[in-house]
Amino acid sequence: MIVFIAIIYILFMTEPIKHQGWRWDEVKDRKHWEIPDGYVMNLIYELGPDPEKKIYDLGCGIGRHTIYFASHGYQVYASDISQDSIDSTREWLQRENLTAELKQGHFLDVDYPENFFDLVISMNVLNHGVKSEVYQIMQKVLKMLKPGGIFRGTIRIKDKNTPFYSNDIKIIDEQTLMMTKGEERGIPHFFAYLEEVPDMFKGFEMGYGAFVFVKIFTSPFTAENLTTQLGIEGLRFSLSKPSLEKDIKSVQNDRNFLRAQL
Numbered sequence: 001m002i003v004f005i006a007i008i009y010i011l012f013m014t015e016p017i018k019h020q021g022w023r024w025d026e027v028k029d030r031k032h033w034e035i036p037d038g039y040v041m042n043l044i045y046e047l048g049p050d051p052e053k054k055i056y057d058l059g060c061g062i063g064r065h066t067i068y069f070a071s072h073g074y075q076v077y078a079s080d081i082s083q084d085s086i087d088s089t090r091e092w093l094q095r096e097n098l099t100a101e102l103k104q105g106h107f108l109d110v111d112y113p114e115n116f117f118d119l120v121i122s123m124n125v126l127n128h129g130v131k132s133e134v135y136q137i138m139q140k141v142l143k144m145l146k147p148g149g150i151f152r153g154t155i156r157i158k159d160k161n162t163p164f165y166s167n168d169i170k171i172i173d174e175q176t177l178m179m180t181k182g183e184e185r186g187i188p189h190f191f192a193y194l195e196e197v198p199d200m201f202k203g204f205e206m207g208y209g210a211f212v213f214v215k216i217f218t219s220p221f222t223a224e225n226l227t228t229q230l231g232i233e234g235l236r237f238s239l240s241k242p243s244l245e246k247d248i249k250s251v252q253n254d255r256n257f258l259r260a261q262l
């Protein structure tokens, strides 16, 4: 009997996660995803008007930030795991008579040269990886950035004492779940612990203002709260790749500083 239960558990509960993109045709608030996020828009002040600057929109969705940066004259590159996202972004670019280089693929499978980008953004995307992938993509972005380049994006946060509520959710582990219904069904959702954030961003400069806590989830992790985005924005980050040798040394101090804040 125990062997039978173990086989059933292995077959049905530990199946590998199949990554898939958003089904944009089912998204109810699609209009919301067409307006650029203010946290991203203000980056053009930091970049300055320079057509040589290269920007990577990692997990571009239907293209709101790709269009925004392309319309300001930057060289834009964008990727998404969903072909639907890439097609929508391409159509929007064509309508606006703009260009960007688009690639379809999981964020770990899309490659660009080292020291290539001035800015990488990843808004509302990294929470769709599993923990090990999120750690890997941070290091990959660090390589892709030019010294002094900026990485701005979002991750989701969970406190250790609030368990996932299992209705309509498949719990993968204590930090990862998968929706079983609705437009995000089958897509993983990863929630970092605050304590692990400094290690997650190893190698980046994380000074004052590097993190914005939008809201930390304290109500139950129900499917409804998750799909309606109630209280789960988590953490917005703005980090940079050290530009000088002395900065690389100070990064360790940044991590200690941050650890003390969290």
Ligand SMILES: C[S@@+](CC[C@H](N)C(=O)[O-])C[C@H]1O[C@@H](n2cnc3c(N)ncnc32)[C@H](O)[C@@H]1O
Residues within 6 Å of the ligand: 019, 020, 021, 022, 033, 058, 059, 060, 061, 062, 063, 064, 065, 079, 080, 081, 082, 085, 105, 106, 107, 108, 122, 123, 124, 125, 128, 129
């Ligand atoms: C909430 S949308 C955000 C889109 C866009 N960044 C924005 O803010 O408008 C999340 C996007 O991440 C994409 N995505 C999910 N998992 C991914 C993965 N493993 N690799 C690349 N893209 C992924 C989805 O297809 C979807 O387009």
